[in-house]
Amino acid sequence: MNMLRTSSVVVATSFVLGAVGGGVAGWVVANRDQAVPPIVSSTSTAPVTQVIQVEREIARPKYPGVFSARTISPVASLVKRVNGKTLDDRLVHREQVVGQVIALTADGWFGTSLSAMSGLRAADAGVIWNGQVYPVLSATRDQATDLVFLKTEAQGLPVVRFVSARDTTTGMNVWMEAFPKRFSAEMIRDAYILPVQTVSSERATRRFLVSGEPVSHGSGGAIWSETGGLVGVMEWSTADGWRVIPASHFSSALSAVLSKQKITHASLGIQTIDLSVLAVENSDRNNLPSLGAWVKTVSSASSTIREGDVIERLERDILDGGTDLGERLLEYLPGTTVTIHGLRKGVAWQRSVTLGSVITSEKLK
Helix, strand or coil: CHHHHHHHHHHHHHHHHHHHHHHHHHHHHHCCCCCCCCCCCCCCCCCCCCCCCCCCCCCCCCCCHHHHHCCCCCEEEEEECCCCCCHHHHCCCHHHEEEEEEECCCCCEEEEEHHHHCCCCHHHEEEEECCEEEECCEEEEECCCCEEEEECCCCCCCCCCECCHHHCCCCCEEEEEEECCEEEEEEEEEEEECCCCCEECCCCCEEEEECCCCCCCCCCCEEECCCCCEEEEEEEEECCEEEEEEHHHCHHHHHHHHHHCCCEEEECCEEEEEHHHCCCHHHCCCCCCCCCEEEEEECCCCCCCCCCCEEEEECCEECCCCCCHHHHHCCCCCCCEEEEEEEECCEEEEEEEECEEEECEEECC
16 A cells, blocks of 8 residues: 555656656747746756857858859959079069059959059069969050059959949948958048149049058059949058049050050140149138139140139039049040030130140050
């Protein structure tokens, strides 16, 4: 009888403990997605089990798929070559890198900024492509933009697409590739005219300011749009970010370089001051407007434009301080007739002018 009673107690106790255990397990499963701390007995020595919440969303790529999909970067490194006799002598070390270049054509043409070539003779320059250093065969600077075209014997280069400077706006998200395959998400902070004084109408002075940390030898690197188009070429690092040359300036000179090794642009033959960067004491601007190109000297034989005139518009393009006269002229061929709108002694003025021609290429040695 006692044995029967004892067995009943054991069975009942097992049933109760099983029910409690099952209830606790069910409670844990039901609440596994909630950050509930485990209950720990002060006298328990059993190991503590912690419920960890699992991320259910797939992580997004760190940069747009257009970059991860390409097998070869159009960005390559610019180096100072050392013509050694042995393999050890010819090895390229990190300290030999002076800047970056961007592939423009499949048959060996690269582009970069003049600042990347600072202190480097073209005859000593080389481009690292697929683990090989290709000597620079020729280097041509476009004095209108401070972009440089480099010819090498590299083959099979990827071709880039240029984003028009007209489609580039402040606040635009971009990707900086200061070194091959090393990206950082940045933003265009500003588009502005360089604070210069009198400048030739054949010189484009607009630059973009792009966020980004100073990087040694980053000059010549690429600024990409989120769809993979080339927005600009890195020029100088500043306290507020990188100064960038609009990449669309390449397109106005590339065909001329490829066909003639000589760059020709349309010309007005004048020297101007961009009024958007002009400041006058006591607010006395002598009736000058706040925007436009103020003509200081006229070097061409044409008397259509005179000293003191203010050019406010070229065709439909307003010189609004975000773009300058030289950049607008890059869009026209020599010999084109354009309509200029402006002021002459404070009176509205309009004239048709046939653009001249000027050679802006300079061979670098």
